[in-house]
Amino acid sequence: MTALTKPARPEQEDVRLRPVPWRRMAWVTWRQHRAALAGVAAFLGAWAVYLWLAGLQMHHAYAAATTCRPASSIACGEIIAEFNVTYGDPALTAAVLLQTAPALIGAFAGAPVLARELETGTFRFAWTLGFGRWRWTLAKLVPLAIMLAAGAGALSVLFSWYYRPFFADGNQTPFTPELFDLRGVAFAAWTLAAFAIGALAGLLIRRVVPAIAATLAAYTGLALAAGLYLRQHYAAPLLTSKPNVPGSAWIMSQWWTKGGTFAFAGRPPEGLLEQLCPNPPLGPGGKPSHVTLAHCLAQHGYAQWTSYQPVSRFWPFQWIEGGWLLALSVLLIAATIWLVRRRAA
């Protein structure tokens, strides 16, 4: 083994003191936040246990359902439909509940980091030690952010596995707002952003409980805005006049044209259907299927247009969302550190 040894040298007091090494903050961050980290670990762990157990059962049932032969028979279709009814709702409920996880982590693990110091006055102690206040802030926020995002990322891998049966037949779109940000890199990125929002809110508000509330509110606003308005603009949607857009695609809008001009959007007006397709063949539910009606309208010169995001864009969209959330988080943490440095204690 070779060891690098440095010659002993007298400490030069005045000229360029070396800053206290970063690694010394590691113990401090761990000691002060291990309870919060343990809480997050327990929370994510409980989710993991649930997803694992429920997932095993569900995958088992799905495997049994897919052994049905011939797969295209009506009987097999009913078995699959029954699987979807039995497991689909609990899985979707789990997904909706899991949506709150990043907000909760950001609020309860992120907001108190600075708010508690400011509320109890201990920042006057911590920030006047030799380590320096902005380095102290950086050495707390960055490791915590990485650990929390990593934990959330691990859980989202498990969730992807858990939810896989519903995507297997290609009839569900992975862009569903309830599901998109639980899979891929988005879940970790949202957790990271929630933590960064919490840290900044804690610094600005200086009190733990209001900072937690503000974090929850800000995160909810951001998540809703992203899901409802922003995500669909990550790439220009594709346009097609084919009636059979795959079920895995994320449909933005649908409208009909006749002779190159706009006719109507969404469902065909009842009057038009009665006029053009008075006796359509009825489908399994006693109603004419969408495809039948589309076919009938097409015969009369109508064309259906669909703008959509194809399923192949799932990963590009994941990276776009993960990318801007990462940039936002870095910006928020940098702003927090800058404010700590600038703020008169």
Place this chain on the structure above:
Amino acid sequence: MTVLGGHPAGSPAALDGIAFVAQDTPLYKNLPAADMLHLTRNLTRRFDQSFARARLAELGIPVKRKAGKLSGGQQAQLALTLALARRPQLLVLDEPVAMLDPVARHDFMASVLTAAAADGVSVVLSSHVLVELQRVAGYLILLSRGRVQLAGEVAGLLASHRMLIGPAGEAGNYSERPVVHGQRVGAQARLLVRAGADDPVPPGWQAHPVGLEELALAYLREPGAAALPAPPRTRGTETSEVTR
């Protein structure tokens, strides 16, 4: 702004040289005293762990008990120990004894005095407890409404002020020496004047030396009065400051 002879405020050298004990001696209440020591040691370049341990043992502060479970006096002593173990050049204490009972207050100030005497630490202490200051302070700065009203060596300030007591009727025409503050008690007038021991006392009047509390109160009651010699800063003296 530079501190400690030219170090920029907030620079590593400045942070190293100054230990600050804030008002109400903030500590991480959920950390045991031993962890507070370890934390402080981790975040400072110099930390005399054995001194800190020995001092806590001497004071009978259990190191395994959480800081929040210690008594007020013990918390203040723990905070002071953390500050002293950093071996600072300057110790800044902001109202350290405001929340303490008289015994803890006395012990705390004794600890500060001992440290100042033994290690040559300069101490800047802010306090509303005027009586405490006369015992410990070498230099006094009196702040009132955000303004320095009085500054100087405590001994010098006490030597250059006198309390004159005489008939109330003559108080109005007394003008040989600047009167800081005048008070009537029945037929008697008590005038705190700027005058040394050798200055003549008018006939019918008595001159008494003043205490620090009396002096500070007189100035605080007269916001217009001020005594500001050019403050000579010398290392190793305790400086005190009364804020109002």
